[in-house]
Amino acid sequence: MRRDLAHLSDEALVALVARGEETALAELYDRYARISYGLARRILRDEALAEDAVQEGFMSVWRTASRFLPERAKASTWLLTLVHRRAVDLVRREDRRRTEPIEAAIEAHVEAAHDVAWLRFERERVQSALRQLPDNQREALELAYYGGFTQSELADRLGEPLGTIKSRMFTGLGRLRELLTEQEPERTEWTPGPSTS
Amino acid sequence: MDPRTLHELTAAYVLNALDEREAGEYEEHLARCEQCREELAALGRVTEALAYGSADAPPPPSQLRGRILGQARDERSKMIPMRSRWTLAAAGLAAAAACAAIALGAWAATLHGKLQHERAAQGNDAAALSVLTDSQGKRYDLQGARGELVVTRTGEGALGIQGLGPAPAGKTYEAWVIEHGKATSAALFHGGEDVIAIRLAPPVPLGAYVAVTREDANGRAPAPSGPAVFGAQT
Numbered sequence: 001m002r003r004d005l006a007h008l009s010d011e012a013l014v015a016l017v018a019r020g021e022e023t024a025l026a027e028l029y030d031r032y033a034r035i036s037y038g039l040a041r042r043i044l045r046d047e048a049l050a051e052d053a054v055q056e057g058f059m060s061v062w063r064t065a066s067r068f069l070p071e072r073a074k075a076s077t078w079l080l081t082l083v084h085r086r087a088v089d090l091v092r093r094e095d096r097r098r099t100e101p102i103e104a105a106i107e108a109h110v111e112a113a114h115d116v117a118w119l120r121f122e123r124e125r126v127q128s129a130l131r132q133l134p135d136n137q138r139e140a141l142e143l144a145y146y147g148g149f150t151q152s153e154l155a156d157r158l159g160e161p162l163g164t165i166k167s168r169m170f171t172g173l174g175r176l177r178e179l180l181t182e183q184e185p186e187r188t189e190w191t192p193g194p195s196t197s
Numbered sequence: 198m199d200p201r202t203l204h205e206l207t208a209a210y211v212l213n214a215l216d217e218r219e220a221g222e223y224e225e226h227l228a229r230c231e232q233c234r235e236e237l238a239a240l241g242r243v244t245e246a247l248a249y250g251s252a253d254a255p256p257p258p259s260q261l262r263g264r265i266l267g268q269a270r271d272e273r274s275k276m277i278p279m280r281s282r283w284t285l286a287a288a289g290l291a292a293a294a295a296c297a298a299i300a301l302g303a304w305a306a307t308l309h310g311k312l313q314h315e316r317a318a319q320g321n322d323a324a325a326l327s328v329l330t331d332s333q334g335k336r337y338d339l340q341g342a343r344g345e346l347v348v349t350r351t352g353e354g355a356l357g358i359q360g361l362g363p364a365p366a367g368k369t370y371e372a373w374v375i376e377h378g379k380a381t382s383a384a385l386f387h388g389g390e391d392v393i394a395i396r397l398a399p400p401v402p403l404g405a406y407v408a409v410t411r412e413d414a415n416g417r418a419p420a421p422s423g424p425a426v427f428g429a430q431t
Contacts, residue, residue: 020273029262037257039248055265062269073238077245088213126250144214145247151209170208177243
């Protein structure tokens with residue numbers, strides 16, 4: 001069956017994937033492969049392993065789409081969580097985790113010209129929000145999310161009590177949410193209360 | 198772990214920073230805690246932003262797309278479609294199931310188990326299986342459960358349900374055929390088996406709704422007493 005899926009929402013595509021529509025998986029891939037690969041590469045620091053993580057992430061999408069609950073999360077959030085989880089699993093298995101500051105490890109690459117403008121915009125927006133966090137909160141978030149460390153490993157490595165690490169991650173994520181919301185004029189209605197979406 | 202401690206794990210969970218045991222405990226807690234589900238949804242959007250924060254990378258190699266779609270296609274063709282599985286069950290093809298399990302490895306090992314169950318189910322309800330495997334039958338996906346409703350050209354109906362948990366203590370599942378606002382009791386059954394085949398007693402006319410509710414185990418209810426747990430519209 002051939003049809004143009006470009007007009008469908010991510011959520012509609014996931015519903016089609018749940019019914020075994022390969023074209024819908026292809027469309028999701030076209031939308032999210034690049035961001036997925038970028039994330040996996042940052043975590044794994046190895047191109048072949050990053051490809052594996054992306055492949056396993058999309059296969060999780062293929063196998064578990066029928067369990068996706070649109071009332072719980074956006075489809076994009078769910079998909080990127082699956083890719084992130086695969087990348088983190090791999091980095092833990094390969095024990096490729098790093099401790100040096102993240103920024104220093106990002107190498108500039110020559111294909112920046114291919115970078116889609118809005119991806120670059122998003123990246124700058126998020127990185128600028130991260131820079132506004134207190135150092136210890138940013139460190140906890142980056143080592144956990146981009147480094148693949150568990151909270152207990154972080155506590156060991158940083159020589160801090162587990163409770164301190166938990167609270168840094170919790171406070172850091174909450175603050176990051178505020179910072180990102182502030183930068184998004186159309187989302188300023190956010191208030192600390194029950195979520196409506 | 199006490200609930201307050203589990204509650205605090207939302208941030209670590211959304212960052213995938215829990216080990217397997219902690220994540221399992223948190224997921225159990227999540228099923229019971231509305232507040233955590235809301236918190237998780239909100240923080241999930243922040244971690245999505247973190248994914249974009251790492252986008253400084255070239256596009257993936259072009260062959261990755263084909264590799265993923267190829268694997269998806271492979272797995273789909275090996276995942277025996279539900280109708281064929283009923284067919285296999287009816288025929289009792291243990292050999293086919295065993296071959297499938299060997300060929301497909303772990304992914305199919307669970308399938309092999311299911312086929313064994315289906316073979317067990319066969320003895321209990323051959324009538325249901327004959328409807329489920331009717332190649333002329335109309336098939337409707339169940340809403341709210343995995344499985345399907347099959348209605349033959351003569352209006353005989355059966356439900357094939359996968360992975361339905363057991364009815365709570367003192368309760369039973371009851372199937373209904375509902376047409377023009379009138380519900381007719383169609384079957385009583387207990388969940389808890391991997392695969393269940395249920396023959397529906399009354400005919401299922403086109404346009405009818407087949408619903409399954411939970412009812413008291415002591416005697417048939419005159420009409421559905423609660424919302425449908427799952428069902429299918431014909």
